[in-house]
Amino acid sequence: MDQDLKAYFAKTLAEVSIDCVIFGFHAGELKVLLLRWKETDGWSLPGGRIFKEESLNAAAVRILQERTGLTEIFLHQYYTFGDTNRNTHFTEMELLERLEGFFGKGIFDELLHNRVVSVGYFALVEFALVQATPDWFTDECRWWNIADVPNLLFDHNDMITSALQALRQQIRNQPIGYDLLPEKFTMPELQKLYETILDKQFDRRNFQKLLMSYDILEKLDEKRVGVANKSPFLYRFDKQKYEKAIHSGISFSM
Structure with missing residues (x-):
């Protein structure tokens, strides 16, 4: 029985992270905040792990504050991403080649093969108030026009598409603008x-x-x-x- 229980937990083990689609509006265009990973040309959404004694919402608020410098943010949990293969545009080998320069092959190879389920949030912020700040893993934090977003790491393009769909649904049932204008x-x-x-x-x-x-x-x-x-x-x-x-x-x- 003990062996069966160990085998069960071995099969069900997965990590949980948060990824944030941060929308801003500037010069008549909708923009999204992206991060460029250290010593690479790979871009992704802001995100991070959840602290052990931290709720999902508290973790999302913390991550957003760290990236934008804002303390009052409209935040909405819109989807959970849990496919077994979440590498949409790049193979695992291509991801390793892009990211191992900073992390080292052994360290990132272990991280890459861990099963990660991501809880998606989207945030609405006033563009002019944001102090875009990269995290420890990244060199640059920059706004991109929605139409110009490149192929992102992992499944982050899908996250943006789903967040935009959720925002469009929300705008038909709730007012929008207070946090963007x-x-x-x-x-x-x-x-x-x-x-x-x-x-x-x-x-x-x-x-x-x-x-x-x-x-x-x-x-x-x-x-x-x-x-x-x-x-x-x-x-x-x-x-x-x-x-x-x-x-x-x-x-x-x-």
């Missing part, structure tokens, strides 16, 4: 955010009418200056009403 913004900027995420164009008047019907926006007695066309009014979210709409839900359908 500056405090004051124009209606065209808010519309561009929705159009970029959903990859769809909207009629200007219908969009404004729908967003104002949620009663989460406050129109200010200020206008955006220094623009080529007629100066548009600035808006901001009413935080209390915004948070209430998140909990009660909305129906975004255009």
Whole structure:
């Protein structure tokens, strides 16, 4: 019986990690934060292991704070990735060749062959406030346009695709923008955010009418200056009403 039990645990042993898709919005484009591993050209999502006395959410918050410098972040757990082979674009040998320069073949070879299940989170952050910081394993932490993301290590391209799908689903049922836009913004900027995420164009008047019907926006007695066309009014979210709409839900359908 003892041998059977040992064999059972040997078969079921797996590590758990967290990987984060951090979305930012800048210059009319949706961006994602990526890390370049030390002494390589291999890119991946920010992530890490969970401390023994740490919850999943606490670990995700810690990882995001370390990479962005932000303490208040919109965070959503959206999927768990647990395929037995999670090397989408590179074989194990290619991964070893890319990463063993820093880690050493023996060390990384052992890490690579451990079974790892990753819990995926996506985060929404205001681009201008982020202080992008690499971790101990990486040399660079940089924003990439969604359309320009290269072939990433492991299955991280699939993680971004799934996170974007989850974000698009959420935007149809909850307000989006508080964590991605500056405090004051124009209606065209808010519309561009929705159009970029959903990859769809909207009629200007219908969009404004729908967003104002949620009663989460406050129109200010200020206008955006220094623009080529007629100066548009600035808006901001009413935080209390915004948070209430998140909990009660909305129906975004255009």
